[in-house]
C-alpha cells in the first residue's frame with residue numbers, strides 16, 4: 220500500500236466512523252415532552268397520566284424502541300391562552316421527538332394545530348376534543364383516550380333505555396362540555412328522549428347554586444353533566460346537598476366519578492356513568508396493571524392512569540416498528556393502525572382517524588368503586604366527522 224492509499228483509507232475509515240456516530244446520535248435519548256396540567260382543577264389528572272406513562276416505560280426497562288427516554292415537563296395549567304406558547308417551547312426550543320398531552324380540550328386543539336404544522340408526533344392521553352380526530356386529524360396525531368362524543372353518546376342511549384323522557388344538561392362551557400352534551404343529546408333523542416334545557420358555567424367555575432335551584436324547579440326526568448377533577452368533586456357534592464340526587468338521577472360520562480370517589484363519599488353512591496374503563500373488570504391484564512400501579516405510586520389507578528399507560532404502549536409499538544426512528548412517520552403510523560393494544564381497559568384498536576375503537580362500560584358507584592355493570596356499547600368508534608387522511 221502506498222502512503223497515499225493508506226492515507227485515503229484512513230480518511231474513509233474516519234468518515235465512516237463519523238457517519239456511524241451521527242447515526243448513533245440520532246438513536247440517543249428520545250425526548251418526550253409531557254405537556255399536562257400540574258396545577259388547577261385538573262392537576263390530579265395530569266399526575267395520573269404521567270404516572271401511567273412512566274410505569275409502562277419502566278416495565279420496558281426504561282427504553283422504547285431501544286432508546287432511553289428523557290422527559291421534559293410543562294404545566295399547561297389547562298389554560299388555552301397559554302397553549303400555543305407552551306407547545307412551541309417544546310417543539311422549537313427543546314426539540315422534543317414526541318409530545319404527550321393533554322387533559323383540556325381547548326389546550327389540546329392548540330397542540331394539534333402546532334403538531335400538524337411541525338410534523339411532531341403528538342399522542343393525546345385524555346382531551347376528548349372531537350376536532351383532534353375529526354377535521355384536525357393527521358398522520359402524526361394519535362389519541363389513547365376517547366372522543367368527547369363516545370362516552371356521552373353511550374350515556375344518552377342508556378338514559379333513553381331506562382325510560383327517561385326529559386333531561387336537562389349542566390356542564391362547563393368549553394369544547395368538552397359542549398361536545399359531551401351534543402353526544403348525549405344524539406343518543407338520548409335517537410332513543411325517544413328530549414333534552415329540554417342546556418345550562419352552563421364558565422370553566423373552571425364551581426358556583427352551581429342558582430342552576431341547581433333552576434333544575435329543582437323544572438323537575439326533568441334526569442340531569443346529564445360533564446365535570447372532572449376538582450370541579451366534579453364539588454358538583455356531585457352540591458347536587459346531593461341540594462337533595463336532588465333523591466329525586467332526579469344525575470348521569471354523566473365517567474369523569475364525573477373517576478379518581479374522585481374518596482372526596483365525593485356518600486354524595487356519589489349509586490350514580491350511573493359510562494366510560495371506557497371501570498373498576499372490577501377483574502381481567503388478568505387489569506389486575507396486573509392495578510397491582511403494579513398501586514405498588515409504584517401508593518395510589519389506586521383511574522381512567523387517566525390507564526390512558527397515560529396506553530399512550531406509552533402506542534409509542535412503544537410505533538418505535539418498535541421503526542427501530543427507534545420516529546422520523547419514519549408512515550411506518551410509525553401504520554404500525555399503530557394495525558395494532559391491537561393490550562390495555563388494562565380491554566383490548567382496543569386505533570381507527571382510521573387515530574382515535575380508539577373501544578367498549579364503553581356502564582358503571583355504578585359502590586363505595587370507592589365505579590363498579591362495572593355491563594358493556595353499554597361494544598367496539599364503539601367515533602364517527603370522525605370531518606377527518607380526511
Ligand code: PHB
Pocket residue numbers: 322323324325345346347348367395446447448474
Ligand atoms: C377535556 O377537556 O376534553 C376533558 C377534561 C377532563 C376530562 C375529560 C375530558 O376528564
